[in-house]
Amino acid sequence: MTSARDDILAAVRSALADVSPAVSVPAAPRAPDRGDLVALFVERVEDYRAVVTRCTSAELGGVVAEVLGARTSVVPPGLELEVPNAVVDDAFTADQLDAIDAVVTRARVGIAETGTIVLDHQPDQGRRAISLVPDLHVCIVDVSQVVADVPDAIALLDPSRPLTWISGPSATSDIELNRVEGVHGPRTLHVVLVL
Amino acid sequence: MRVALQVTCVNDAMFPDTGKAVVRLLRHLGVDVDFPSAQTCCGQPMVNTGYLDEAVPVVRTFVRAFAGYDAVVTPSGSCAGSARHQHSIVAERSGDPALVAAVAETGPRTYELSEFLVDVLGVTDVGAYFPHRVTYHPTCHSLRMLGVGDRPQRLLEQVRGIELVDLPMAEECCGFGGTFALKNADTSIAMGADKARHVRDTGAEVLVAGDNSCLMHIGGMLSRQRAGVRVVHLAEILASTEES
Amino acid sequence: MSGTFVGMPAFPTAARAALGDTQLRRNLAHATQTIRDKRALVVAEVEDWEDLRLAGAGVKEAALRDLATHLETLEASLTRAGATVHWARDAAEACAIVASITHAHGADEVAKVKSMATAEIGLNEALEAEGIAAWETDLAELIVQLGDDLPSHILVPAIHRNRAEIREIFQRRMGDVGKAAPADLSDEPAVLAGAAREHLREKFLRAKVAVSGANFAVADTGTLVVVESEGNGRMCLTLPEVLVSVVGIEKVVATWADLDPMLRLLPRSSTGERMNPYTSTWSGVSPGDGPQEVHVVLLDNGRTRALADDVGRQALRCIRCSACLNVCPVYERVGGHAYGSVYPGPIGAILNPLLNGVSDEQTASLPYASSLCGACFEVCPVRIDIPSVLVDQRAAVVDSHRNDRVPSAEALAMKATAWAFSDSRRLAWAERASGIAGRVITRFSRTTLPGGRAASGRLPGPAAGWTGARDLPAPPAESFREWWDRTDGGQR
Numbered sequence: 057m058t059s060a061r062d063d064i065l066a067a068v069r070s071a072l073a074d075v076s077p078a079v080s081v082p083a084a085p086r087a088p089d090r091g092d093l094v095a096l097f098v099e100r101v102e103d104y105r106a107v108v109t110r111c112t113s114a115e116l117g118g119v120v121a122e123v124l125g126a127r128t129s130v131v132p133p134g135l136e137l138e139v140p141n142a143v144v145d146d147a148f149t150a151d152q153l154d155a156i157d158a159v160v161t162r163a164r165v166g167i168a169e170t171g172t173i174v175l176d177h178q179p180d181q182g183r184r185a186i187s188l189v190p191d192l193h194v195c196i197v198d199v200s201q202v203v204a205d206v207p208d209a210i211a212l213l214d215p216s217r218p219l220t221w222i223s224g225p226s227a228t229s230d231i232e233l234n235r236v237e238g239v240h241g242p243r244t245l246h247v248v249l250v251l
Numbered sequence: 252m253r254v255a256l257q258v259t260c261v262n263d264a265m266f267p268d269t270g271k272a273v274v275r276l277l278r279h280l281g282v283d284v285d286f287p288s289a290q291t292c293c294g295q296p297m298v299n300t301g302y303l304d305e306a307v308p309v310v311r312t313f314v315r316a317f318a319g320y321d322a323v324v325t326p327s328g329s330c331a332g333s334a335r336h337q338h339s340i341v342a343e344r345s346g347d348p349a350l351v352a353a354v355a356e357t358g359p360r361t362y363e364l365s366e367f368l369v370d371v372l373g374v375t376d377v378g379a380y381f382p383h384r385v386t387y388h389p390t391c392h393s394l395r396m397l398g399v400g401d402r403p404q405r406l407l408e409q410v411r412g413i414e415l416v417d418l419p420m421a422e423e424c425c426g427f428g429g430t431f432a433l434k435n436a437d438t439s440i441a442m443g444a445d446k447a448r449h450v451r452d453t454g455a456e457v458l459v460a461g462d463n464s465c466l467m468h469i470g471g472m473l474s475r476q477r478a479g480v481r482v483v484h485l486a487e488i489l490a491s492t493e494e495s
Numbered sequence: 496m497s498g499t500f501v502g503m504p505a506f507p508t509a510a511r512a513a514l515g516d517t518q519l520r521r522n523l524a525h526a527t528q529t530i531r532d533k534r535a536l537v538v539a540e541v542e543d544w545e546d547l548r549l550a551g552a553g554v555k556e557a558a559l560r561d562l563a564t565h566l567e568t569l570e571a572s573l574t575r576a577g578a579t580v581h582w583a584r585d586a587a588e589a590c591a592i593v594a595s596i597t598h599a600h601g602a603d604e605v606a607k608v609k610s611m612a613t614a615e616i617g618l619n620e621a622l623e624a625e626g627i628a629a630w631e632t633d634l635a636e637l638i639v640q641l642g643d644d645l646p647s648h649i650l651v652p653a654i655h656r657n658r659a660e661i662r663e664i665f666q667r668r669m670g671d672v673g674k675a676a677p678a679d680l681s682d683e684p685a686v687l688a689g690a691a692r693e694h695l696r697e698k699f700l701r702a703k704v705a706v707s708g709a710n711f712a713v714a715d716t717g718t719l720v721v722v723e724s725e726g727n728g729r730m731c732l733t734l735p736e737v738l739v740s741v742v743g744i745e746k747v748v749a750t751w752a753d754l755d756p757m758l759r760l761l762p763r764s765s766t767g768e769r770m771n772p773y774t775s776t777w778s779g780v781s782p783g784d785g786p787q788e789v790h791v792v793l794l795d796n797g798r799t800r801a802l803a804d805d806v807g808r809q810a811l812r813c814i815r816c817s818a819c820l821n822v823c824p825v826y827e828r829v830g831g832h833a834y835g836s837v838y839p840g841p842i843g844a845i846l847n848p849l850l851n852g853v854s855d856e857q858t859a860s861l862p863y864a865s866s867l868c869g870a871c872f873e874v875c876p877v878r879i880d881i882p883s884v885l886v887d888q889r890a891a892v893v894d895s896h897r898n899d900r901v902p903s904a905e906a907l908a909m910k911a912t913a914w915a916f917s918d919s920r921r922l923a924w925a926e927r928a929s930g931i932a933g934r935v936i937t938r939f940s941r942t943t944l945p946g947g948r949a950a951s952g953r954l955p956g957p958a959a960g961w962t963g964a965r966d967l968p969a970p971p972a973e974s975f976r977e978w979w980d981r982t983d984g985g986q987r
Contacts, residue, residue, distance in 0.1 A: 059582070060581075060582040060583055060584045060588060060795075061570075061582040063584055064566075064582055064584060064744065064793070064795045064799065065563050065566065065567070067795065067799035067802075067803075068562045068563040068566065068744070068799055068802060069563050070799075070803070071799050071800075071802035071803035071808075072560065072561075072562065072563070072802065074805065075560050075805075076560070077560045077561035077564070078560075079553070079556055079557045079560050080553070081550065081553035081554055081556075081557050081753075082546065082549045082550050082553050083550060084546075084547060084550035084551075084755050084756040084759070085542075085543035085546040085547055085550070087541070087542070087543075088542060100769065103769075104772070147783075150699070150700045150734045151700055154696070154700060167770075169769070170769040170770035171769065171770065172770045177781075177784055183783060183784035183785070184729070184732075184733040184775075184784055184785050185733050185734060185784075185785075188726065188729050188730065188733055188734075189734075205759075206755055206758050206759050207752075207755040210751065210752060210754055210755050210758075211752070215713065215716040215718045215751045215776065215778055216576070216716065216778050217778075217781070218775070218776065218777045218778075218781045218784055218785060219774075219775070219776040219777075220729065220773065220774075220775055221758075221770070221773065221774035221775075221776075222772070222773060223768070223769070223770040223771065223772050223773075224772055225772070226724070226725050226726035226772055226773065227724050227725065227772045228634045228688050228724055228725045229530075229651065229724065229766055230633070230634040230635035230638070230651050230653060230688075230725075231634070231658055231661060231684040231687055231688070232522070232525060232526055232529070232657060232658060232684065233525075233526045233529040233530045233533075233651065233654070234529070234684050236684045236685045236688045238685070238688065238689070238692075239634065239688050239691065239692055239724075239725035239726055239727070240632075240692055240695065240696075240699070240725050240726035240727045240729070240730055241725065241726025241729055241730075241772070241773060242726075258975050258976075260916065260922070262975060263922075263926065263974050263975045263976055264925075264926050264929055264970060264974055265968060265970060265971065266968075266971075267971050267973065267974055267975035267978055268971075270975040270978075270979075271975070271978065271985060274984060274985055275985070278985075284984075285984075286975075286976075286979045286984060288919055288976065288979070288980070289919045290919060291915075291916040291917070291918070291919050291922045292916040292922075294916070296909075296912060297909055297912070297913055297916075298886060299867060299886055299889070300889060300893070300905070300909060301862075301886070301888075301889030301890040301891070301892055301893035301894075302890075302893055302906075302909045302910075302913065303890045303893075303894075304897075305909050305910055305912075305913035306913065308913065308916075308917035309913055309916040309917055311917075312916065312917055312918065312919070316919070336883075337886070340883075340886075340887075391866070391867070391868035391869055391870075392867075392869070394869075395868065395869035395870065395872070395873055396869055396882075422870075423824050423868075423870075424824045424866050424868035424870070426824065426866055427866065428865070428866025428867055428868070429866075429867070430863075431863065431865065431866045431867070432960075432961065433960045433961060434507065434863050435506070435507050435510060435825075435863065435864060436507075436960040436961070436963065437507065437510055437511045437514050438507075438510050438514065438825055438828060438829055438864075439866070440963070440964040440965070441514050441828045441829075442824050442825070442828060442866070443964070443965070444964075467965075467967075467968065468965060470944065470966075470968075471950075471961070471962075471964075471965030471966045471967060471968075472964060472965050473945075474942070474944045474945065474950060474965075474966040475952075475964060475965060475966050478945075479945055480945060481944070481945040481946045
């Protein structure tokens with residue numbers, strides 16, 4: 057008996073026997089120059105009903121502490137920021153993470169056109185679970201990380217790493233196609249943009 | 252320029268006034284239009300129902316009838332679309348290289364009426380007079396298969412005395428769809444009922460379109476509803492003058 | 496656990512029943528109008544949308560045209576990245592692979608990310624037969640599953656339900672399978688979404704095995720991509736120990752860079768957003784992060800059959816965005832159930848016959864479930880010419896009956912019409928007969944159209960389909976052809 061693999065590949069080859077594999081793929085167009093990328097990024101992130109706070113690097117610690125208030129929080133091992141009362145992730149279970157109110161991470165890239173933040177889960181962002189289970193995600197983005205559009209982000213990102221693209225808080229449109237923010241992922245996304 | 256009228260089977264058998272209007276209109280614009288009597292149908296009823304073999308002799312009749320003309324003008328977006336986009340499928344199916352070559356000749360030279368007037372003759376003011384409140388329905392094949400765009404509206408805007416009103420949800424299909432109207436009659440009627448409601452909402456006296464098959468469907472519903480709205484083909488409005 | 500499409504009647508019959516459901520028609524009209532407007536806004540924002548569509552179609556077409564090579568590359572990349580690759584010829588093989596992996600971990604439940612491939616293969620029912628509970632975690636899938644219902648839309652399977660119906664389903668059913676809905680549950684969408692969060696939380700936190708599909712599979716990097724909104728996808732892709740992804744072989748794109756047009760086209764076409772809330776990508780196993788055992792099941796289940804169809808193979812470019820459903824005037828009126836498949840709407844009307852053939856009456860009715868208005872092609876982000884494929888599949892249906900011993904009435908009528916249309920003399924003769932009929936109708940008809948032309952009202956027999964709701968103009972006494980001959984083209 058032949059394997060499913062061999063059968064499927066043979067069926068694919070036979071189906072395409074009359075087809076030339078060469079086909080020219082038109083280049084994807086780029087969005088026109090939008091001017092101030094950081095302003096666009098902020099506008100588009102806020103459009104998803106995420107909160108954006110701008111600050112200098114000197115102000116960062118204070119701003120994050122203020123956003124967190126009395127909440128408990130978890131931070132990745134490589135955050136390199138003093139966060140009062142935070143615990144550093146230590147392979148916490150999902151249940152343990154579920155008992156923590158907030159998470160503070162950095163990011164890899166911000167996309168202005170779509171208001172998207174991408175995490176590549178390096179040590180300054182931590183493994184995927186910590187930025188998922190807590191209900192408030194405070195995400196620190198440096199203005200130098202903001203790029204114009206999706207193709208710029210794709211070019212920067214390393215696909216061998218797990219990536220999480222985040223555009224606003226979790227949301228659903230499953231009830232009468234009306235958008236509602238806040239389902240399983242963090243119900244609040246607070247972006248701190250470091251100038 | 253040798254110009255042939257492809258009147259279409261529906262207009263030939265059911266709406267001869269539309270064909271007469273095209274002849275009057277084109278003569279008025281200085282075009283000596285011919286009616287090749289060997290013509291029958293574009294073959295679309297067979298093609299769109301899946302009867303490709305049956306469509307082969309019909310398409311063959313089409314290309315024979317219209318061979319040698321510089322332009323074939325038809326008062327139907329659907330039939331022009333059939334000649335331009337479907338005849339090649341039928342010809343391929345026939346396996347006859349001569350038919351493949353023939354449809355490649357006639358297809359690109361087949362024009363829907365508003366395309367012929369605006370693109371070939373370069374006119375938008377055809378000197379028509381039609382003092383009525385009118386709403387225009389862009390039929391799907393003229394809009395999406397041919398891409399006639401706003402040519403019909405540009406022609407209608409120049410008609411003296413006309414009051415053009417916008418049709419809500421104008422670009423939504425009326426539900427005719429050829430044999431769809433019979434094979435899926437319930438769905439077709441549900442779509443037609445919504446289209447008829449939008450037409451009534453405009454308060455227009457006349458609904459105009461570039462395809463009599465769609466108008467027969469919408470008009471049939473409007474008539475059953477005693478809506479009092481008359482359906483008129485674009486050609487008949489453009490051929491109306493103060494004398495008529 | 497849920498309903499089945501098996502035994503559904505052909506489309507016209509199912510559509511008639513759906514058209515009689517006024518609540519359904521209201522729900523659908525409201526929902527499709529909402530999503531159409533949202534899509535139109537974000538698509539209008541992209542100046543070069545048509546070029547982006549060309550790029551997206553090109554990426555998928557290029558991947559399909561050299562699919563065997565890309566599948567082998569994908570398998571090698573995935574294996575290198577620590578994933579285990581399985582191949583499944585059909586639904587039964589795919590379901591058996593998922594069940595066997597689940598059993599191997601001693602699990603009796605799996606958490607599921609919404610996936611069309613697993614819906615297509617009937618995975619939930621197959622797992623149930625193996626003693627494994629499959630929990631749908633997408634809100635709309637949850638509504639369908641709890642309601643013992645069937646999906647009616649690709650993106651929003653519960654689009655046919657309104658908020659009041661959803662509230663009722665949650666209150667009645669959640670307690671049977673886990674955390675019950677609060678007694679004071681309102682029908683506010685935000686409150687209903689909150690109830691789903693509470694209900695599913697315990698399932699996410701304890702799940703050992705998750706099952707997903709993938710929106711894209713990148714051959715050169717072995718990366719799978721899941722595009723979602725709620726975070727249920729992230730939960731399933733991140734928290735369990737074991738992840739099994741069932742991926743149709745047509746999901747392959749060649750390179751990482753190929754994701755660019757796709758990730759710009761899909762959210763705008765699908766949910767009408769610039770970008771969906773969450774996109775997750777992963778390549779095999781990431782040590783210390785997420786599932787440490789990763790399986791990928793590459794699924795055929797009719798795809799190679801579709802690939803062999805030179806007109807229809809473009810349907811495999813489909814990225815399941817649902818834009819064609821949302822603009823379809825037929826879908827808007829009859830809803831998804833009438834199509835009898837997890838793939839409803841225009842794409843379903845071509846995909847089902849391409850995947851399964853047209854030998855059964857229900858599937859054979861689908862290519863005819865369209866007025867060929869072309870709105871679907873206009874919005875398709877990967878430029879699938881759905882009307883042309885519909886016509887081609889109609890031809891496939893007709894051709895499958897060419898050797899029937901007794902031809903259908905339709906086939907006889909089409910042959911007769913084609914015979915008359917093949918020679919203008921025959922047509923002229925038929926028109927003279929119709930002219931006589933017209934004179935008779937005009938004399939006896941009590942129906943006149945505005946403008947004074949006589950018409951037929953309700954007629955019996957084959958004409959009833961038309962005249963049930965539409966008056967039919969009486970044929971004119973003289974055809975155009977006769978007029979032209981009589982008057983020398985109006986010059987006499």
